[in-house]
Amino acid sequence: MxxxxxxxxxxxxxxxxxxxxxxxxxxxxxxxxxxxxxxxxxxxxxxxxxxxxxxxxxxxxxxxxxxxxxxxxxxxxxxxxxxxxxxxxxxxxxxxxxxxxxxxxxxxxxxxxxxxxxxxxxxxxxxxxxxxxxxxxxxxxxxxxxxxxxxxxxxxxxxxxxxxxxxxxxxxxxxxxxxxxxxxxxxxxxxxxxxxxxxxxxxxxxxxxxxxxxxxxxxxxxNDDTTIKLPPMELFYVIIWRFLEIISRAVALALFAASLKLKSLPFLLVIYFVSVLAPWLEFWKNGAHLPSSTEDSSVVGTVLMLIVITLLYAAINFSCWAAVKLQLSNEKIFDRRERWGHRILHYSFQFLENVMMIIAFIFYRGETLLNCCYTLVAIHVLIIYLLGFSFMCLFYHYLYPRKSDKIL
Known part of the structure; x- marks a missing residue:
């Protein structure tokens, strides 16, 4: 036995x-x-x-x-x-x-x-x-x-x-x-x-x-870490939203990089490090206090952990919306409140980035990139991104699950 x-x-x-x-x-x-x-x-x-x-x-x-x-x-x-x-x-x-x-x-x-x-x-x-x-x-x-x-x-x-x-x-x-x-x-x-x-x-x-x-x-x-099960309709909207967002962002980045080659690197690094530094700027603005739950832990270890979380958070935001707001001064790390302002701000800036990359592609494209209309490709990429944004808005406005009726 x-x-x-x-x-x-x-x-x-x-x-x-x-x-x-x-x-x-x-x-x-x-x-x-x-x-x-x-x-x-x-x-x-x-x-x-x-x-x-x-x-x-x-x-x-x-x-x-x-x-x-x-x-x-x-x-x-x-x-x-x-x-x-x-x-x-x-x-x-x-x-x-x-x-x-x-x-x-x-x-x-x-x-x-x-x-x-x-x-x-x-x-x-x-x-x-x-x-x-x-x-x-x-x-x-x-x-x-x-x-x-x-x-x-x-x-x-x-x-x-x-x-x-x-x-x-x-x-x-x-x-x-x-x-x-x-x-x-x-x-x-x-x-x-x-x-x-x-x-x-x-x-x-x-x-x-x-x-x-x-x-x-x-x-x-x-929902306070409550296990939530998404019904088929809600899950369908999330899948379509995320696929459209990832596809449009990846194609825009690839077109931009293929057009400018190494000249595109500074612009991409700026986009990434803005996402890295934004939570830390807010952290310092709030008084630069470590989360209270880490008082008994090593300060160096806590800072290293927060840096790793910030780098991953920025990597997510570089490709799509992370769906949460990082708060380094909060012991919960992530903001549990629903913030339409944070949502709209992220998508507005990322749409602006995509437009700038598409414009750079149109004006500085290589002659061997595509054998079709460049303007049509640019319009398709932006439309796909806007469709993904629309599915996101529909999901959060009409289908967002609440703890009271979707709890397992």
Missing amino acids: ETPLEETDEGSTGGVSSLEIEVFLDRRTHPRFPFSIFLSTLLYCGEVASALYMFVLYRNNGDIYWMSFTISLIITGAFFDQITLLFFNKDSRGNKVVLLIGHILLLGPIVRCLQTTIHYHKLLKYLTLEAEESQDSNPERNKILQRKIVYSSQCILRQDNAFKCMRVVQAFVSSAPQLVFQIYVTLTIKELPSGRALLMTCCLLSAAYGAILCSTLAIQIS
């Missing part, structure tokens, strides 16, 4: 609360497997595999410049993915060596997905035993079984939280820049082999999925 597992608290389980476990085990006979873990792993494998294929293709063709950027972006994203998963699973007690080797080989998502699947099947077995032995008069045996059920549930929910954060990191640290770069390569050499088309598709799906997760996590934050 398996040895009883000690009960674990919320701090050791990646922030999994007892309420989340109760929600997860609401249907005691057959709790739902978190398929977002499987989808995240599938996207990770598809993106890495297609990037490695293009790496080999670029190397065989002697395209050292394209090869270097392609492999650098995918390795950077994979590295941060491993760091994210390790951060959430720092308390793993079994098979530490196997898990660590998996992360070193950049196979962490695959290993964690298999681990979650094993815990899920164990949970089903424990629930079956609990149903069969519900009339058992042995309280000690029932207590051990309850501990096993809680522990397996904690492991599954912890991995679900870890993969959500990993997907956001992957989407905006690797997938979105990779998508822009591969579109840039296609515009420059006017070729679209099947390998690059597959890589661009995986990157688009990954970036859009990360943006969708940003929206759902923002809804959860604004």
Whole structure:
């Protein structure tokens, strides 16, 4: 018989609360497997595999410049993915060596997905035993079984939280820049082999999925961390909004970069660092006090953590709207209030950026970029962005879920 597992608290389980476990085990006979873990792993494998294929293709063709950027972006994203998963699973007690080797080989998502699947099947077995032995008069045996059920549930929910954060990191640290770069390569050499088309598709799906997760996590934050389930209609609007936003932004950035080459770099850096510095300017304006929840922590560690969060927040805002407002002086880090002003301000500035990049493309385009009407392409890009903005407005005005009627 398996040895009883000690009960674990919320701090050791990646922030999994007892309420989340109760929600997860609401249907005691057959709790739902978190398929977002499987989808995240599938996207990770598809993106890495297609990037490695293009790496080999670029190397065989002697395209050292394209090869270097392609492999650098995918390795950077994979590295941060491993760091994210390790951060959430720092308390793993079994098979530490196997898990660590998996992360070193950049196979962490695959290993964690298999681990979650094993815990899920164990949970089903424990629930079956609990149903069969519900009339058992042995309280000690029932207590051990309850501990096993809680522990397996904690492991599954912890991995679900870890993969959500990993997907956001992957989407905006690797997938979105990779998508822009591969579109840039296609515009420059006017070729679209099947390998690059597959890589661009995986990157688009990954970036859009990360943006969708940003929206759902923002809804959860604004509703006091209550688990919210989006009905099909609301989810459809979020998907369309995010896909249109990511596509239009990526194409605008690629057209701008392909037109001006290295001259576009200062402009892009300014856009990014404005998003980085904006939360810190507000932080200093409010008195430069660290969040009160970090008083017992190392000041240096807290500042480093806030810098990392700010860099990721700026990377998200560079590609799409982050769906939340960062507040470094607040112990909750993110503003839980709904701010139409913040929403409109972001989209107004990003639309202005897109217009400026499109104008630069029209006036400074290379003669080998496209074989069609440049003005028509520019209009299509801006219309797609405005359509995405329209879907966003419709969602927040009519379909935004509230805790009172959408709580699980």
